[in-house]
Amino acid sequence: MTRNPVFRSNYYILAQVGQGQFGRVYCGISRKTGKFVALKSLAKGFPTNRFLREFSCLISLRHPNIVSCQAIEYHGGGRYLVMDYCEGGTLRDLMNFSAKLNLKSRLDLVINILAGLEQAHKKNIIHCDIKPENILLSLTADKWVGKVTDFGIAKIIEQSSNDRGESGYTGSPAYMAPERFYGKYSYACDIYSVGIILYELMIGERPFYGLPGDLMLAHLNKRFDIPDTVPKPLQSIIIKALEKLPKRRFSSAKKMLEAINIAKYQLNINQDKPIISTSNNLSKFTVEINNFSRLDVVDKINHIVNNDENIYLASHNQLIKLSNQSKKIETINFNQSIKSLTLLSQGCLVLTEDKKQKICQYDFHYFSENKSFNTLDTCLQLESQDLTYTCDFKGKWLAIISKIDNEQISAKLTVLNLQTLSSFHSPKPCPFPEKLIFLNNRYGLAIFSGIFQDKRQTCFYLFNRRGHFIKGFLFPLLISKLTVNKSNAYDLFAVEKVKPNNGILIKLNPLKMTRIPLEFVPDFISGESWGYGLARTTGELLLLDKKGNYRSKINLGVEITAITGLSKNQLLIATLEDRKAKLLTLDLKELD
Template identity: 45%
Template structure:
């Protein structure tokens, strides 16, 4: 059998009928979900039934079907890919979702049901795990998925049909426990979902038998904190008798739209999360040392027991005895003709990039600290400085213009290869000792990712519908990056590349600096604000230095160095985080 058209990036889910993978079309780079159906668990009859539903349903809030891909082990259903994950994952992310986003997502689900019900298809398994999220520059789009146990509706004179007890008991309407279903059964599940989004828990809990009894006969209470218009919608959707619920999905959709208009008006602000109140880092952090300097620091790094900082065209190299104090014992001062704009490191070697405004040329030097040896390596012209050194320090990639990258060996500094990428290069990130990620800003609302190896061979690019900046490679997980959403700079992004998954992180300020740690991230603004995020992006604490931050770096997992400027006085501060997470 010939090679599959799709290159898989990893498994994204496991259902009762098979596995779901993230795959990239080798021809055009488009990302799809590949649903690999187990033939034993999902025989041809069931396969054709789900396929008939998918072919019948074409709607922006329903996962679209794009074809069937046969492979050596069976067959894939090729479907829309939603990089935002499931609604369940969003609900359990630790972020508080705004009422605006809740009502938007519920309307998306109901819009999908309006279309499905008009096609006489009952989903029968509405739950957060089956609601997938597409991330866009304006927010989220909810898409209804998994029609594996869906049913064709009966004629009006026979509204219920015995089809067996299947589904998710926590979201099942009373009649569903007797194998009966109708459009009203789906609306009951949406009522449970709306309740859960607003309250944080479902109205009924327990084992399947307990849930069955609760759905059949138990009442529930609604908190006064829930707006009355939404209480009315939930109460009607969760009535025990299906004929007493909303007449159809369109009626419930209109009720939610009216409630949104009443509660939110015509607000055009896309606010997704409620800011969380974090405990202050002042309680478990301290400034343990301050060193006052004569000039502003514009770049700062620490490698082994050496601190490197830049004062315009001067590189200062300071040795310190240990990582508990800033007692300096020996230093180097190297003055360059041009301004130093970037430092990169490999082992005990520092790579120094300078820029001459007069000649519009960049120059690369390397400095061996232990040998006290400075050597000029390369001079070139480019639109801007974009480069990356692999983690082992064996090769460097330099962007010469908006699309061309040159690769050089750092062992003998020989030219390896020039490669032309697919878009305008914004940033290059080293993923491992053999691969780099090129980030292209294709439009104001799209970012293109393309991977190449140290030999200059390019892999097919793929894109996301977001503009990003300040991209930083994770130290927690492989093939994961942290970025800032360009058009919404108070939102951070955790982006997993294999498989593709994007998680939005609400931030209290617009970061100017991002540092990756083995436990998460440190973010800082130029105004002196610093926050600490754990690996999941949850804020663990914050501190404000009340000074302009000009550079920041880490000493180790629990100590950072911050260069600040206040009242024309430059200072190097050592902070102990004493993290507890």
């Protein structure tokens, strides 16, 4: 996370999320509340009247489907609007995603846009620039929510006045109503723009393409075709919304919204299954079996980690080290079962677990690449009912939260120097999290699921290496199986708890979340430089690129017990067949 020197205000700037003709938009966090906000910085020379117009529009509009303005602030470099932050990106991002929206989701998003416009029109405001880029998205437990934004060129009409013509036009020609090209404005202009969006959502492309001049002629004179694949009730709605003459369109946003709801009822669209589109983006991968013949003695591989030098495998209480170069195999047997392996830059951290009646004994063992593998030293012993931990990749810091008793809030956070096992502080009381993550050598995240602000959500709480919790921020979903991408700790992949057939791609800087329909609920997830590998114990494997697009799927036909990245272009898979463990590699060169 970096600071932008331009902004010295009540908000901590994370990153730029967008740039338009009139300024830039940043993702920020309030220093007082820890909430995410969008900061729209207006470019130098931006007309004051336009700035005040957008500010007055946003202040007067309060609606769930309109991005609201919270404040206006001045800083050393100028001024900016403080607005709601929408973590789902834009409707354009969603339309460009390989997995298509189902019909219910498409219509619900159009309904969201119309509901926002209905409120704006009640306030005598014509948006004048409705397009997918100006529809922001938030996620809820079961859907996307669209919110109208960017009122920078909106027109405010006094109730006592008539529409006035203006010379020239501003806006987006691909979505502009015909009359806009010669300076006429009315509420019907926004209806026409929504009609273009509905057409694009249903068909996958706009009705008209070309340069601005070509688009003007097309909007004014050209007719369009609607494929028979579009249901008849929706065809009639599109045709009416895209009438050339404003008076022939829907008389209001409310009337068009009602028409879509009637069409949903006629088509019996109450629930719609997600559409998983894979055929257009699948690649072919080569499967090779590594010649680790002595691995047949292993009953089942539960964990795998590796670096450029060695592969570490865990099976029950046995740790196996395989040299990537010499194929040399070394083993160590523990008295306790191995709970997890964590790869560090210079070795491997092993956590063993000895379950007792009410409490478990946890032992941490650190193996350095520079020392003999057979040197078995216990670096830390703890007794706890449960335990979760994380360490930074360089192997300097170890953060541990141990549960004291059955109460969810009775846990303690300790951050230690892994080399000396010393800590800066005494253990800090805290709730017991589902996951700990180190973002860098200074900060980590503790992930909690529960009821926050009367909603079931996930809270990400930042802590530093001194064990102090700083600000937290909320995700509107309950998530599980959170996995860090090894190439960037700010990129994460998770699965929704309520609907586990949905994956969630999370980018923390700036915050962005993408919902991905999955063909199966993964048992294993591996985040690599090329994307994410998802596997199920029954043998199915799914590969996604870093944007969440499907790249390949395969069924190995054997039980999968663990996966991890092997190198820049390979995925290592542990399988079990006839009670014998084998390692497979998938060659991913075609993803590069």
